[in-house]
Amino acid sequence: MRIVTARELQDWLEHGTVLEKDSRGPKVVLLQNGTILKIFHTRRHPWFARITPPAKRFAQNAETLKELGIPAPKIVETLWLDQNKGLSACIYEPLPGKSLETLLKEEPTEMDHLIPELAAFIFRLHQQGIYFRSLHLGNVLLLPEGGFGLIDFLDLIKKRRRLNDWEAKRNLGHLRRYLQRRKISGFPIDRLIESYSATARIC
16 A cells, blocks of 8 residues: 655645545545545544555455446555554545436436346345445446446445345345435335345245
8 A cells, every 4th residue: 555645645635626524524535637535534443444454445345346247436546644543545436327316316217217126236236245234325326338336335245155134134224224314215115125025036
């Protein structure tokens, strides 16, 4: 992992566009060349972040998805912004597409038509051993050519086997709770789960 100088980071933040931030500072920055700088603030002791840098885990998860044929952003490089504080980052090429959350707001009818395909996509993830705790409408993109891709997958886990029924149900439960927390109405979560179950029976 390359160590970024304070001057280089300052230049990125001054000339880039902050897309997401919290009380700790910028989290996602669109750089001038069109790539994305994703900054991983850690709530754990910096020692843990130095041992297993979040940026490195993110890059490894991107590679895992690529090997499985699941579209994901292409990692350009992983970085240390402040190694003593365990502050890491990565630069990646954004994955073209529209988040399902945006699609639901702009084209709810189109979202409704995609439910069977989305259920089959989630079932495929589970069959490939992918447990994605942050599986929600903001992290699944509808691609321009059709199909779906994933973003923001730091907490993704690749198991050596397919997910069992309990794990699959729990993962879909994360999506239901996300909709409740965000007060997102209009998404047919029950129909999605029914389509998922139908896909599972056929397979």
